[in-house]
Amino acid sequence: MTIIDYKGFGGVRLSADAGGDENDPAVLLLPDAGQGRSAWRAVADALVLSGRRVVNLDLRDDSEDWGAEDIATRVEDLRAVLAQLGSRPVVVAARRGGWIAANALAPDGAQLAAGLVLVDMPVNEASVAADTAARLALPTLILRGGFTAAECTPASDAFSAALPIGESVDIEEADLALAADRTEALLGQLLDFLERRQPREAMEFRAGSDPRxxxxxxxxxxxxxxxxxxxxxxxxxxxxxxxxxxxxxxxxxxxxxxxxxxxxxxxxxxxxxxxxxxxxxxxxxxxxxxxxxxxxxxxxxxxxxxxxxxxxxxxxxxxxxxxxxxxxxxxxxxxxxxxxxxxxxxxxxxxxxxxxxxxxxxxxxx
Ligand SMILES: Cc1cc2nc3c(=O)[nH]c(=O)nc-3n(C[C@H](O)[C@H](O)[C@H](O)COP(=O)(O)O)c2cc1C
CATH class of the missing domain: 2.30.110.10 (Electron Transport, Fmn-binding Protein; Chain A)
Known part of the structure; x- marks a missing residue:
């Protein structure tokens, strides 16, 4: 992995670990509030091995508590970073990182990203408005583990149901983003989604095509x-x-x-x-x-x-x-x-x- 700096909202510097071939389909990883990009490291390494370009992004700081303004700033950060990438990635966000991703992609998400995966995202009106899901016009996977299932099921169900191109998977007892021993379960779901929604392109040569x-x-x-x-x-x-x-x-x-x-x-x-x-x-x-x-x-x-x-x-x-x-x-x-x-x-x-x-x-x- 190499470290790349992106410009967030207002020119603030946002660091990311980047790995894999730039020509491979890209995945952008977002951490939860209070986490750094190290939280996604094992998943990032596995995705690179499976032939994906990975950008594992730090948010502007790792404060635990976010008000509406903090979310809005980070939404603009993410939109700025997406605009700087060479190709549209699938955005994968952990927990409250999902608030940032969903709000950033609700307006015109399909132009900025090839898909969205929300891992254990708690759903509440203050952070993810009810109509946000309905405006997410890109393939979206909701992965829910024990945390969401226990605490937010009705709101989360409503969110999933409103997605235009959505799918939802519950993984029993899995606090997916955080526990290292759950990485395998998360990866399995993630790779399946990526293969279906963002397949690695099959190339074709025909006589007369370019020698490259x-x-x-x-x-x-x-x-x-x-x-x-x-x-x-x-x-x-x-x-x-x-x-x-x-x-x-x-x-x-x-x-x-x-x-x-x-x-x-x-x-x-x-x-x-x-x-x-x-x-x-x-x-x-x-x-x-x-x-x-x-x-x-x-x-x-x-x-x-x-x-x-x-x-x-x-x-x-x-x-x-x-x-x-x-x-x-x-x-x-x-x-x-x-x-x-x-x-x-x-x-x-x-x-x-x-x-x-x-x-x-x-x-x-x-
Ligand atoms: C991994 C690798 C494999 C290569 N295989 C060939 C080859 O099979 N035949 C060939 O003509 N050039 C091959 N090349 C390119 C030559 O090594 C390269 O063009 C070299 O500069 C030629 O040197 P020259 O022009 O001084 O002969 C290969 C290069 C690399 C890096």
């Missing part, structure tokens, strides 16, 4: 990362980061990599009789960055040695293949370089550096 979308589609295939190396005609080492590596055949032993014609290393790889493929381990992320960036002396201060065929092999790689060029196939804006493996040195105990959806990843053992 195709790249995103290809990025759904998780890979390792390699650095492909060779010597140029003067014997100077060259190499580039590539994840288009595949084993091809066991007998004869063949592998391939795809290299962009525009890459500066392409002429060296086209001309070389031998090339190396270094499969990276988790500690070699800096090398991966360096061999993908322009203008770097890629081999400077990097321990490497010449293999038996002369190709540069990077120290500490998970596996280093030395290959003799078998064949080369033109393929669109790339060429496919097929190599016959003459030697492979590997270190089976290291963890691989992984790549998925444009980001480095590491193995996760459940």
């Amino acid at each position: 979308t195709l790249r995103d589609a290809m990025g759904c295939f998780a890979t390792g990362i390699t650095i492909v190396t060779a010597l140029d005609e003067q014997g100077v080492p060259a190499g580039l980061t590539a994840n288009s590596f595949t084993s091809v055949s066991l007998d004869p032993p063949l592998l391939l990599v795809c290299v962009a014609n525009t890459s500066g290393t392409a002429p060296v790889l086209r001309g070389a009789r031998h090339f190396g493929v270094n499969v990276l381990q988790i500690g070699q992320q800096p090398a991966s960055n360096r061999f993908a960036a322009k203008g770097e002396d890629r081999f400077a201060n990097l321990p490497w040695a010449s293999g038996e065929t002369g190709v540069p092999l990077l120290d500490g790689s998970l596996v280093s293949f030395e290959c003799e060029r078998e064949s080369l196939h033109e393929a669109g804006d790339h060429f496919i370089l097929v190599g016959r493996v003459v030697r492979a040195q590997f270190e089976p105990h290291r963890d691989p550096l992984l790549y998925f959806r444009g980001k480095y990843r590491r193995l996760h053992f459940a």
Whole structure:
């Protein structure tokens, strides 16, 4: 999570923890009066893991008691923050935070938010006017635990019944927002609502669509990362980061990599009789960055040695293949370089550096 400051009503600074990918559907979390954003932390972390962008917002101060004026100011704060977000989030509010959220979204909520979840919100006329619910023209989920069920049921029932696009779930005995052991129950309801009301968008590529979308589609295939190396005609080492590596055949032993014609290393790889493929381990992320960036002396201060065929092999790689060029196939804006493996040195105990959806990843053992 990173800390982001938003401008509230009158320019007051409001801090939030923000996590997840900015392109993912967003969820804005609001605490109860007297709580800070730490109250939502476990839920925020779980939502990020489930592929949501999360903004976990602090209110302007954490005083316990709110009069009508305090509520009105915070309503304006929330509307100001919503206007600063890049996309319309689902707003999830705990208890009296729900007063702020409901009042902020009653006028034109669908323009500011994709949905509203009110967790254990006490309903009383002074804080949430009777007609507020009727004006909430966006998908709204009321989650009620023991607190609301015991103390506010009739008013809360009336509020739920007045929602134009509402649904209401009672969770027995659950003081949802506050007790850590209730987080699971809350999350289950929340994720179900988000999947139905704010689905993660399915993307589509069709021939002729932009290459970026195709790249995103290809990025759904998780890979390792390699650095492909060779010597140029003067014997100077060259190499580039590539994840288009595949084993091809066991007998004869063949592998391939795809290299962009525009890459500066392409002429060296086209001309070389031998090339190396270094499969990276988790500690070699800096090398991966360096061999993908322009203008770097890629081999400077990097321990490497010449293999038996002369190709540069990077120290500490998970596996280093030395290959003799078998064949080369033109393929669109790339060429496919097929190599016959003459030697492979590997270190089976290291963890691989992984790549998925444009980001480095590491193995996760459940
Ligand atoms: C994770 C990752 C995987 C990549 N895979 C390939 C690949 O398979 N083929 C390729 O030509 N470029 C690939 N690239 C891009 C090159 O590494 C990058 O364009 C590099 O700057 C090329 O250097 P050069 O122009 O000096 O050859 C990849 C980059 C990254 C970060």
